[in-house]
Amino acid sequence: MERDDLIEYSLHGHHDEAKGKEIRSKIYKVTILLTLITIIEVFIGASIKQSSDWWTTVKIIFILLTLLKAGYIVMVFMHLGDERKYLRNVILVPYFIFVLYLIFIALWEGTAVGSVWETMWQ
Amino acid sequence: MAGHSAQLDAKTLWGGKESPFQTSYGKLMMWFFLVSDALTFSGLLIAYGFTRHDAQDAWPIGEETFNSMPFLGHGYPLLYVALMTFILIVSSVTMVLAVEAGHRMDRKGVTKWMIATVIGGFFFLGSQAWEWSHFIHGSEFGKIELSDGSVAIVKGHFGEINNFTVLEAGKKHKVGAVIKEDLMHQFQHAAELGHLEAGKIHLADGSVAKINKAHDHDMKLIIKKSGKLYKVGGKEIKGKKAEQLYYESLYAGEKNRVIYGANMKQNEYGPQQYAQFFFFITGFHGFHVFSGVIINILILLGVLSGTYHKRGHYEMVEKTGLYWHFVDLVWVFVFTFFYLL
Numbered sequence: 444m445e446r447d448d449l450i451e452y453s454l455h456g457h458h459d460e461a462k463g464k465e466i467r468s469k470i471y472k473v474t475i476l477l478t479l480i481t482i483i484e485v486f487i488g489a490s491i492k493q494s495s496d497w498w499t500t501v502k503i504i505f506i507l508l509t510l511l512k513a514g515y516i517v518m519v520f521m522h523l524g525d526e527r528k529y530l531r532n533v534i535l536v537p538y539f540i541f542v543l544y545l546i547f548i549a550l551w552e553g554t555a556v557g558s559v560w561e562t563m564w565q
Numbered sequence: 566m567a568g569h570s571a572q573l574d575a576k577t578l579w580g581g582k583e584s585p586f587q588t589s590y591g592k593l594m595m596w597f598f599l600v601s602d603a604l605t606f607s608g609l610l611i612a613y614g615f616t617r618h619d620a621q622d623a624w625p626i627g628e629e630t631f632n633s634m635p636f637l638g639h640g641y642p643l644l645y646v647a648l649m650t651f652i653l654i655v656s657s658v659t660m661v662l663a664v665e666a667g668h669r670m671d672r673k674g675v676t677k678w679m680i681a682t683v684i685g686g687f688f689f690l691g692s693q694a695w696e697w698s699h700f701i702h703g704s705e706f707g708k709i710e711l712s713d714g715s716v717a718i719v720k721g722h723f724g725e726i727n728n729f730t731v732l733e734a735g736k737k738h739k740v741g742a743v744i745k746e747d748l749m750h751q752f753q754h755a756a757e758l759g760h761l762e763a764g765k766i767h768l769a770d771g772s773v774a775k776i777n778k779a780h781d782h783d784m785k786l787i788i789k790k791s792g793k794l795y796k797v798g799g800k801e802i803k804g805k806k807a808e809q810l811y812y813e814s815l816y817a818g819e820k821n822r823v824i825y826g827a828n829m830k831q832n833e834y835g836p837q838q839y840a841q842f843f844f845f846i847t848g849f850h851g852f853h854v855f856s857g858v859i860i861n862i863l864i865l866l867g868v869l870s871g872t873y874h875k876r877g878h879y880e881m882v883e884k885t886g887l888y889w890h891f892v893d894l895v896w897v898f899v900f901t902f903f904y905l906l
Contacts, residue, residue, distance in 0.1 A: 484647075505901055506901065527586055530586040537600070553619055
C-alpha cells in the first residue's frame with residue numbers, strides 16, 4: 444500500500460547556490476583551523492621533552508586541542524550541529540557517559556596495578 | 566512538536582507521520598553504527614592508556630620511535646604522522662564538499678570531489694603501509710641488552726658497512742674474497758644470533774670475515790629497562806661511552822642481545838605490548854580506511870551511473886560521508902594518544 448503521509452526527510456538537505464557558498468566558506472575555514480591545530484600539536488610535541496616539568500601541562504593542552512578538533516569534525520563535517528537537538532543528545536550523551544566511566548575505571552585500576560608492579564620489582 | 570500534531574487527524578498521527586529526529590532511517594542507523602564503533606575504538610585506546618599508565622618510563626616516546634621521513638632519513642620527529650593526519654583531514658574536506666554539491670544536485674561536483682576523496686584515501690593507505698614497513702624493519706642499531714642487564718634503545722647515525730673481507734674460508738666463500746651484497750641484512754642476522762666478535766662476522770656458510778665499516782656518529786643510549794648499573798630515567802649515555810657499551814654487547818657472542826624492528830613477540834622500541842597495540846589500533850583503523858575507500862568507490866560508481874540523481878537526492882553520499890568523517894575522527898584520537906602523548 445502506497446503511503447502518502449510519510450515525510451521524505453532525505454529531501455530536506457537540499458539548498459541553493461547562495462547557501463552552498465556560505466557552507467563552503469565555513470568548510471574552508473574549519474580546514475585551515477584543523478591544519479593549524481595539527482601543526483601546533485606537532486611543534487609542541489617535537490620541542491618539549493616528556494621529561495620536562497611542563498609535560499603535564501602539555502598533555503592537558505594536547506587533549507583539549509584534540510577534543511576541539513573532534514568537535515569541529517563532528518559538528519561541522521558530520522553536520523551533527525545542524526541536526527535536531529534530540530538527535531544530537533541521543534548520539535552524544537550515552538557515548539560520553541560510557542566513555543567517562545571507562546576512563547575513570549581504567550585510571551583507577553591502572554594506578555592500583557602500577558603500584559603492585561612497582562612493589563614486585565623492588 | 567505538539568503544535569504540529571494538533572493539525573493532523575488521529576489516523577495520520579497513529580501512522581507516525583513526524584519523526585522526532587526529522588532524519589531519514591538510513592542516516593539514523595549510520596549514526597547508531599558510528600556510536601557503537603566509536604565505543605570500540607574508545608575501548609582500544611583506553612586499554613592502551615591503561616597499559617601505558619602501568620609501564621611508566623619503559624614505554625617508548627612517540628618522537629623517539631617515529632622520526633623518519635621517506636627519502637630523507639632520520640631526525641624528523643612526528644613529521645610523517647602529521648603529514649598522514651593532514652592527508653586524512655584533506656580527504657575529509659573533499660568528502661564534505663561532495664556532500665555539499667549533492668545538496669545542490671550538482672552531479673559534476675559530487676563526481677569531482679568523490680574522486681578526490683578516493684585518491685586521498687589511497688594516499689593515506691600507502692602512507693600507512695610505509696609506516697608499518699618501517700616499524701617492522703626497525704632501525705640500524707636496534708635495541709640492545711647491556712652487560713649489566715639493562716636494556717637500551719640506540720639513537721645516532723650508523724656508519725655504513727662497506728664490505729666484508731673473508732679471513733677463514735667456508736662452504737661458499739674463499740679466503741680474501743670481498744663480499745659486497747646484502748651486507749646490512751647479514752650483519753643484523755649475525756648480531757641476533759650472536760655470530761659477531763670484535764670486528765669479525767661469522768657468516769651463514771661457516772666462513773669468518775672482517776667487517777669494514779665506517780664509524781658511527783652521535784651515538785646515544787636511552788635506557789628502557791633498569792639493570793644493575795644503568796637505570797630508567799637516569800643520565801643519558803653518549804659518545805665514546807655509548808659506543809663502548811653498545812659494541813661490547815654486540816660482540817659478546819650471545820644470542821638475542823640485540824633486537825631489530827618489531828613482531829608480535831618482541832620489538833626494539835619498548836615493552837611487548839607496545840607493538841601489539843600499534844599493530845592492532847593502527848591496523849584496525851587502517852582496515853576502516855580500506856573499507857571506507859571501497860565504499861566510496863561503490864558510491865562513486867552510483868554517482869556516475871546517475872542512480873542518485875534519478876532518486877532526487879544524494880543522501881547515499883551523505884551517509885558514506887558520515888562514515889568517512891568518522892574514520893578521520895578516530896585518526897585524530899589515535900594521533901594524539903599513540904604518537905603525541
